[in-house]
Amino acid sequence: MTDMTADVEFHDYQSRVPKVYIALAWLWVAIPFAYGVFELILKVKQLFD
Amino acid sequence: MTASFFSRERIVAPPGWSRWLVPPAALSIHLSIGAAYSWSVFKKPLEGALHISGTLTALPFTVGIVVLGLSAAIFGTWVDRNGPRAAMFTAMCCFCGGWLVGSAGLAMHQYWLVLFGYGLLGGIGWGIGYISPVSTLIKWFPDKPGMATGLAIMGFGGGALIASPWSTEMLDLFGTDSAGIAKTFLVHGVVYAVFMSLGWLLVRVPRPDWKPHGWIAAPPTAGSIATGGQVSANNAIKTPQFWLLWVVLCFNVTAGIGILEKASPIYQDFFPAAGIAAAALAAAAAGYVAMLSLANMLGRIGWSSLSDKIGRKNAYRMYLGVGALLYLTITLMQNSNKVMFLICTLLILSFYGAGFATVPAYLRDLFGTYQVGAIHGRLLTAWSVAGILGPIMVNAIADSEKAAGKSGPELYTLSFSIMIGLLLVALVCNELLKPADEKWHEPSASDDRAKEFQESRR
Numbered sequence: 052m053t054d055m056t057a058d059v060e061f062h063d064y065q066s067r068v069p070k071v072y073i074a075l076a077w078l079w080v081a082i083p084f085a086y087g088v089f090e091l092i093l094k095v096k097q098l099f100d
Numbered sequence: 101m102t103a104s105f106f107s108r109e110r111i112v113a114p115p116g117w118s119r120w121l122v123p124p125a126a127l128s129i130h131l132s133i134g135a136a137y138s139w140s141v142f143k144k145p146l147e148g149a150l151h152i153s154g155t156l157t158a159l160p161f162t163v164g165i166v167v168l169g170l171s172a173a174i175f176g177t178w179v180d181r182n183g184p185r186a187a188m189f190t191a192m193c194c195f196c197g198g199w200l201v202g203s204a205g206l207a208m209h210q211y212w213l214v215l216f217g218y219g220l221l222g223g224i225g226w227g228i229g230y231i232s233p234v235s236t237l238i239k240w241f242p243d244k245p246g247m248a249t250g251l252a253i254m255g256f257g258g259g260a261l262i263a264s265p266w267s268t269e270m271l272d273l274f275g276t277d278s279a280g281i282a283k284t285f286l287v288h289g290v291v292y293a294v295f296m297s298l299g300w301l302l303v304r305v306p307r308p309d310w311k312p313h314g315w316i317a318a319p320p321t322a323g324s325i326a327t328g329g330q331v332s333a334n335n336a337i338k339t340p341q342f343w344l345l346w347v348v349l350c351f352n353v354t355a356g357i358g359i360l361e362k363a364s365p366i367y368q369d370f371f372p373a374a375g376i377a378a379a380a381l382a383a384a385a386a387g388y389v390a391m392l393s394l395a396n397m398l399g400r401i402g403w404s405s406l407s408d409k410i411g412r413k414n415a416y417r418m419y420l421g422v423g424a425l426l427y428l429t430i431t432l433m434q435n436s437n438k439v440m441f442l443i444c445t446l447l448i449l450s451f452y453g454a455g456f457a458t459v460p461a462y463l464r465d466l467f468g469t470y471q472v473g474a475i476h477g478r479l480l481t482a483w484s485v486a487g488i489l490g491p492i493m494v495n496a497i498a499d500s501e502k503a504a505g506k507s508g509p510e511l512y513t514l515s516f517s518i519m520i521g522l523l524l525v526a527l528v529c530n531e532l533l534k535p536a537d538e539k540w541h542e543p544s545a546s547d548d549r550a551k552e553f554q555e556s557r558r
Contacts, residue, residue: 065116065313066116066117066118066119066120067115067116068116068117068118068121072121073118073120073121076121076124076125076298076302077120077124079124079128079295079298080124080127080128080131080255080298083131083262083295084127084131084255084258084261084262086262086265086266087258087261087262087264087265088258088261088394090261090264090265091261091390091393091394092390092394094386094387094389094390095387095390095391095394096387097383097384097386097387097390098384098387098388098390098391099387
């Protein structure tokens with residue numbers, strides 16, 4: 052773990068980013084990822100057919 | 101003077117910024133460059149379109165993997181110095197430029213342009229893109245670095261899952277002649293450029309005085325490999341710790357390739373069920389390969405997150421020690437129990453993925469966050485070596501065993517035994533890892549963000 056020097060003051064600033072922006076950013080990557088996982092699961096099914 | 105749009109100063113997060121915006125930025129890069137592993141989709145069409153051998157069609161990918169390791173090692177310090185926005189933008193230009201140059205090469209029937217574009221230019225994009233978010237994620241998530249880097253590196257595994265079916269659909273749409281493949285490459289270049297733009301537009305580095313809500317940095321504990329000392333990239337490669345970890349990564353990757361490289365033939369040789377049509381067996385083997393990909397991907401996020409709880413050294417003890425036992429189990433049991441075979445090989449592949457995903461956090465523990473991206477870049481040369489030597493070794497052994505008249509599971513006894521040996525050597529290297537000697541620590545500050553903070557207050 053990091054060892055902070057004595058004269059450093061660290062702050063835990065409260066997030067002011069609207070949650071909808073965070074959700075949109077995650078959707079941007081989650082949608083293509085979900086497509087890839089869906090296609091993969093279709094292939095996995097062949098193992099049990 | 102105003103800082104450049106791509107400079108580190110321009111992307112210091114304002115006080116209310118959310119760190120949960122950083123993983124999507126990292127994922128947009130890793131999900132894109134991970135398409136590298138879907139190259140096999142283009143091999144057959146290229147053989148027909150350019151009238152070249154299978155060896156030549158494999159060459160762009162092989163060159164790309166070598167260039168990935170080299171560019172990560174060479175440009176790692178530049179990435180750390182200039183920050184993630186400049187690195188992600190450069191990665192996008194190289195990666196997407198590679199697709200576009202390859203497209204031009206196909207349109208003009210010039211194979212060397214495909215090799216230059218996809219292999220060389222694309223490889224530089226893979227290397228810079230792979231390391232671009234790592235140190236930023238570690239700084240945003242000091243409380244769970246394994247989870248954060250595991251998430252991004254899982255994206256690299258997920259990239260091929262997206263690109264493979266997508267590329268196949270485009271080849272079906274545009275055709276598999278050179279014009280059709282050129283259009284497919286062109287669409288890849290353009291779409292990935294748009295997709296990756298989220299990364300360099302959104303990424304921010306934490307303020308020098310920022311810390312996660314409610315988090316208190318724990319002091320180093322006795323026996324821990326993490327001392328809090330900061331080591332530069334140039335000094336890190338002079339330490340035994342770096343080279344021990346290099347061997348650990350190299351042999352862990354090679355052991356994973358032992359299964360991954362021959363997954364489909366391994367399945368068909370182990371379980372050649374009588375009475376089942378060859379096509380059905382091949383389809384089942386394809387399902388098995390897909391399942392391995394899923395295990396590889398889940399291992400990256402799952403085991404790497406667990407390493408935040410149990411410690412990096414213990415995590416690698418599990419990847420290497422249990423991995424060796426799993427290889428021993430399938431070597432001894434052969435094809436007597438299909439369920440056990442599936443469980444063992446899936447776990448081996450999950451440990452293979454976890455080895456990649458956990459290593460940045462391991463480097464953070466050993467060398468601190470100062471230049472961790474550059475150190476990670478240099479360590480990735482182990483991947484290049486394993487990525488080239490691993491498949492050559494596995495294929496050569498399988499061919500020689502076949503020539504010796506062996507069949508079924510016996511074909512793989514020797515290669516699996518070698519993998520057990522490699523994993524045990526890596527396990528010993530992991531045990532030998534001790535904290536880096538204090539003589540390598542940077543003298544000016546015990547933490548690079550503390551150093552930034554002090555400078556910001558002057």
